[in-house]
Amino acid sequence: MDIKEDQIPMREQDPGERRKNFKEVPLGYSKEEAIEEANRCLQCDPAPCITGCPVEINIPEFIRHIREEDFQGAIDTIKETNNLPAVTGRVCPQEEQCQEKCVMGRKWDPIAIGRLERFAAEWERDQGAETPKVEKSTEGKVAIVGSGPSGLTAASDLKKMGYEVTVFEQFHQPGGVLVYGIPEFRLPNDIVDGEVETLETMGVEVERNTVVGRLFTVDDLLEGNKVDEYDAVFLGTGAGLPWFLGLPGENLNGIYSANEFLTRVNLMKAFKFPEYDTPVKVGKRVATIGGGNVAMDSARTALRLGAEKSMIIYRRSEEQMPARDEEIEHAKQEGIEFHLLRNPKRFIGDDGQVKKVEVVKMELGEPDSSGRPRPIPIEGSEYEIPADDVIMAIGTSPHPLVPRTTSGLETNDRGTINADENGRTTKRGVWAGGDIVTGAATVIKAMGAGKTAAKDIDRWLANGKGWRSDLDEDREDE
Amino acid sequence: MKKILKKTKVGTGVWEYEIEAPLIAESNKPGQFIILRLHEKGERIPLTIADASVEKGTITIAAQSAGKTTTELNDKYGEEDYIHDLAGPLGNPSEIENYGNVVTIGGGVGIALIYPIAKALKEAGNHVTSIVGAQSAEKLFYEDKIGGVSDELIITTDDGSVGRKGFTSDAFEDVLNERTIHKSWAIGPVIMMKVCSEVASKYDTELIVSLNTIMVDGTGMCGGCRVEVGDKAKFACINGPEFKADRVDFDVLLQRNQTYVEEEKCALDRYLEEE
Numbered sequence: 001m002d003i004k005e006d007q008i009p010m011r012e013q014d015p016g017e018r019r020k021n022f023k024e025v026p027l028g029y030s031k032e033e034a035i036e037e038a039n040r041c042l043q044c045d046p047a048p049c050i051t052g053c054p055v056e057i058n059i060p061e062f063i064r065h066i067r068e069e070d071f072q073g074a075i076d077t078i079k080e081t082n083n084l085p086a087v088t089g090r091v092c093p094q095e096e097q098c099q100e101k102c103v104m105g106r107k108w109d110p111i112a113i114g115r116l117e118r119f120a121a122e123w124e125r126d127q128g129a130e131t132p133k134v135e136k137s138t139e140g141k142v143a144i145v146g147s148g149p150s151g152l153t154a155a156s157d158l159k160k161m162g163y164e165v166t167v168f169e170q171f172h173q174p175g176g177v178l179v180y181g182i183p184e185f186r187l188p189n190d191i192v193d194g195e196v197e198t199l200e201t202m203g204v205e206v207e208r209n210t211v212v213g214r215l216f217t218v219d220d221l222l223e224g225n226k227v228d229e230y231d232a233v234f235l236g237t238g239a240g241l242p243w244f245l246g247l248p249g250e251n252l253n254g255i256y257s258a259n260e261f262l263t264r265v266n267l268m269k270a271f272k273f274p275e276y277d278t279p280v281k282v283g284k285r286v287a288t289i290g291g292g293n294v295a296m297d298s299a300r301t302a303l304r305l306g307a308e309k310s311m312i313i314y315r316r317s318e319e320q321m322p323a324r325d326e327e328i329e330h331a332k333q334e335g336i337e338f339h340l341l342r343n344p345k346r347f348i349g350d351d352g353q354v355k356k357v358e359v360v361k362m363e364l365g366e367p368d369s370s371g372r373p374r375p376i377p378i379e380g381s382e383y384e385i386p387a388d389d390v391i392m393a394i395g396t397s398p399h400p401l402v403p404r405t406t407s408g409l410e411t412n413d414r415g416t417i418n419a420d421e422n423g424r425t426t427k428r429g430v431w432a433g434g435d436i437v438t439g440a441a442t443v444i445k446a447m448g449a450g451k452t453a454a455k456d457i458d459r460w461l462a463n464g465k466g467w468r469s470d471l472d473e474d475r476e477d478e
Numbered sequence: 479m480k481k482i483l484k485k486t487k488v489g490t491g492v493w494e495y496e497i498e499a500p501l502i503a504e505s506n507k508p509g510q511f512i513i514l515r516l517h518e519k520g521e522r523i524p525l526t527i528a529d530a531s532v533e534k535g536t537i538t539i540a541a542q543s544a545g546k547t548t549t550e551l552n553d554k555y556g557e558e559d560y561i562h563d564l565a566g567p568l569g570n571p572s573e574i575e576n577y578g579n580v581v582t583i584g585g586g587v588g589i590a591l592i593y594p595i596a597k598a599l600k601e602a603g604n605h606v607t608s609i610v611g612a613q614s615a616e617k618l619f620y621e622d623k624i625g626g627v628s629d630e631l632i633i634t635t636d637d638g639s640v641g642r643k644g645f646t647s648d649a650f651e652d653v654l655n656e657r658t659i660h661k662s663w664a665i666g667p668v669i670m671m672k673v674c675s676e677v678a679s680k681y682d683t684e685l686i687v688s689l690n691t692i693m694v695d696g697t698g699m700c701g702g703c704r705v706e707v708g709d710k711a712k713f714a715c716i717n718g719p720e721f722k723a724d725r726v727d728f729d730v731l732l733q734r735n736q737t738y739v740e741e742e743k744c745a746l747d748r749y750l751e752e753e
């Protein structure tokens with residue numbers, strides 16, 4: 001058989017052009033390109049790529065459908081286990097998941113599975129297929145708290161099973177990180193809005209501006225206090241509490257958390273200020289602290305807002321950067337400067353406004369608990385980097401509001417909720433999944449958790465609501 | 479969407495709105511706030527819940543025209559109109575107990591915000607002395623309402639056009655000279671809270687202030703509202719908005735509230751031009 005060694009490249013907006021706009025960077029495959037790429041697939045059996053996928057999409061089958069120009073078949077196969085392919089096709093770290101396992105990748109380029117997934121999702125969107133209302137009706141009411149990928153997935157699956165489902169979201173716009181965090185040039189908010197619309201057409205109620213834990217509690221939902229009574233509750237409230245370093249000068253003007261910076265721009269559309277009322281300020285030189293997707297998104301957003309120089313300051317080297325390869329590559333093409341093996345020590349301001357970051361050079365030592373080499377400061381190597389804005393993209397943890405206001409819900413020292421394999425928590429009738437359980441992770445893992453919990457909720461409701469969670473083995477079924 | 483049932487002018491540039499929000503009315507406690515967004519292109523701004531009625535299913539907010547959003551609300555939104563988004567109650571409630579003798583101080587639009595706290599303190603059995611201050615008589619409002627829930631009411635104006643001439647902090651000092659005060663609250667312009675804090679420290683009495691930082695989400699997700707309290711960064715929306723005054727770095731608050739002055743001016747000018 002004739003092996004095509006290289007991936008079919010995906011057309012992209014030119015780096016010089018795109019650094020000035022918020023339009024999507026990759027432009028997607030055409031039908032011909034998709035089929036050509038699909039033809040590279042070896043159709044392995046068993047297929048190792050499937051084991052690399054957190055929701056085990058039947059990858060060779062959907063690729064085969066593309067090859068046969070049966071695009072409906074392709075999207076149907078994907079949607080058996082993945083509700084949001086238009087999202088994951090764009091943001092999954094495929095190089096560490098399916099594509100890492102791809103047999104082709106051992107010698108040549110792996111199959112561009114993510115691009116093919118995205119193609120299939122785009123094809124379906126272009127068809128503009130009508131969403132039928134779910135006719136099936138099953139006894140039981142489920143409340144979903146949080147509308148990120150975990151909550152949206154659980155809601156959709158439970159609705160399809162016929163349950164009454166209500167999603168409660170604190171923001172005015174549902175979607176979680178997909179709408180407030182990940183920028184337009186990577187994932188247009190339209191796509192997420194479309195998914196939410198589909199959900200509402202299916203009959204899921206989406207209550208916006210509803211801060212659970214303040215307006216009412218999870219206990220209220222289970223007891224029917226102030227609000228309707230629900231049989232089960234799924235918590236998908238994410239890990240949205242931003243970290244700061246606690247360094248001198250960190251409260252100077254011009255220093256943002258990545259969450260604030262990205263929320264202003266993506267959710268509040270500050271890039272269209274003053275047409276939109278929310279402002280954001282970006283000076284000539286912007287320094288982003290961190291090396292993950294969030295850091296890349298922040299640095300690239302700063303560039304698009306007019307920064308002349310946008311820098312990443314990261315304490316390890318490029319190899320250890322947690323960001324997706326594609327994001328690092330795109331950032332470089334756009335001219336983001338990488339200051340590696342550098343760690344901030346303090347922020348220096350003038351008249352309340354940040355002007356410089358003092359950094360210290362680092363070297364790599366023995367692996368730490370994360371398995372990555374520990375960065376060690378080199379004494380006496382401090383120097384200053386001028387910066388008009390600093391964006392802190394060093395991590396987030398779960399918000400304590402819901403755990404704190406829910407009786408009998410156990411959390412651990414990282415602030416995450418304890419849940420078993422099926423998402424069951426220590427509280428009867430309450431499931432949790434996504435970043436609130438794992439800490440900041442990925443879209444696909446959050447979706448997977450929403451799916452697993454939905455299945456378990458269904459099992460529970462169908463079998464008389466006996467409660468046994470792996471977390472409290474000694475508790476009797478009620 | 480939340481419906482405005484009643485709109486009343488209460489002072490120069492300050493309007494009060496009664497809004498249909500039964501669930502918020504039921505959950506609200508004194509000291510909490512809401513975040514609203516007027517329309518699809520609007521900014522999210524925090525406003526304190528000045529009053530609530532469970533029977534009527536309404537909350538009351540009072541807004542002072544300060545910049546674009548508050549001006550637009552006060553100019554354009556009337557009875558029967560809808561506010562696109564409104565979320566709450568947010569923030570931690572005031573700690574209401576029977577402390578004995580308490581003072582509640584409100585300056586400027588803070589007068590509206592001190593009312594629910596004074597009312598709750600009175601209901602809890604405290605002897606409540608309220609001090610309300612404004613630049614001049616026309617800017618004063620709510621004095622009768624606050625008087626109704628206080629044992630004693632002191633009015634101050636900067637120009638002496640009504641009540642005592644001077645600042646609320648002067649009146650506060652006089653009260654502290656007269657008798658033992660167990661706890662006090664001050665809500666108003668940062669500078670007023672800062673001076674009241676200095677007075678309270680001098681008399682070694684506990685003062686609580688409610689910090690009006692810039693906010694985005696109001697739920698702890700952005701850190702834009704951070705302030706320095708006891709040398710640590712705290713998020714005003716989830717750790718506050720009330721803090722012990724002697725621990726607050728008011729200068730950092732003043733500085734951080736300056737972040738967007740140019741943009742705020744641009745937005746307001748553009749809005750006024752279009753009208």
Ligand SMILES: Cc1cc2nc3c(=O)[nH]c(=O)nc-3n(C[C@H](O)[C@H](O)[C@H](O)COP(=O)(O)OP(=O)(O)OC[C@H]3O[C@@H](n4cnc5c(N)ncnc54)[C@H](O)[C@@H]3O)c2cc1C
Pocket residue numbers: 091092093145146147148149150151168169170171174175176177178181182183210211212213236237238239240262293294297324399401402433434435436440441442443444446
């Ligand atoms: C900037 C950025 C870039 C990223 N890039 C990638 C990427 O390229 N690929 C990838 O796989 N992952 C990426 N991630 C991570 C990924 O987005 C998250 O792992 C995922 O969104 C988690 O989903 P979730 O459903 O658990 O929670 P979230 O998406 O965080 O959603 C939680 C929702 O719950 C709501 N909520 C919270 N508390 C309450 C409450 N009390 N009441 C009501 N609602 C509440 C929140 O407002 C939010 O809408 C990125 C994250 C960020 C921040």
Ligand SMILES: Cc1cc2nc3c(=O)[nH]c(=O)nc-3n(C[C@H](O)[C@H](O)[C@H](O)COP(=O)(O)OP(=O)(O)OC[C@H]3O[C@@H](n4cnc5c(N)ncnc54)[C@H](O)[C@@H]3O)c2cc1C
Pocket residue numbers: 511521523524525526527539540541542543544545546547548549587590591689690691692693719735736739742743745746
């Ligand atoms: C918890 C909390 C409760 C509040 N309660 C009330 C209330 O009940 N009634 C009320 O009228 N205002 C209240 N504020 C202040 C109110 O949120 C601001 O006045 C409002 O955000 C200004 O928006 P704008 O678009 O009209 O003005 P902007 O254009 O944003 O600002 C105009 C002017 O107001 C100043 N300003 C901006 N933001 C704030 C702020 N958050 N606090 C104080 N000054 C600010 C600016 O420095 C500028 O001088 C509260 C603030 C907080 C944090």
Ligand code: SF4
Pocket residue numbers: 040041042043044047048049050059060063101102103104111113
């Ligand atoms: S491992 Fe690669 S080549 Fe094999 S089926 Fe999966 S995608 Fe195709």
Ligand code: FES
Pocket residue numbers: 692693694695696697698699700701702703704713714715716
């Ligand atoms: S307003 Fe965003 S964290 Fe307080």
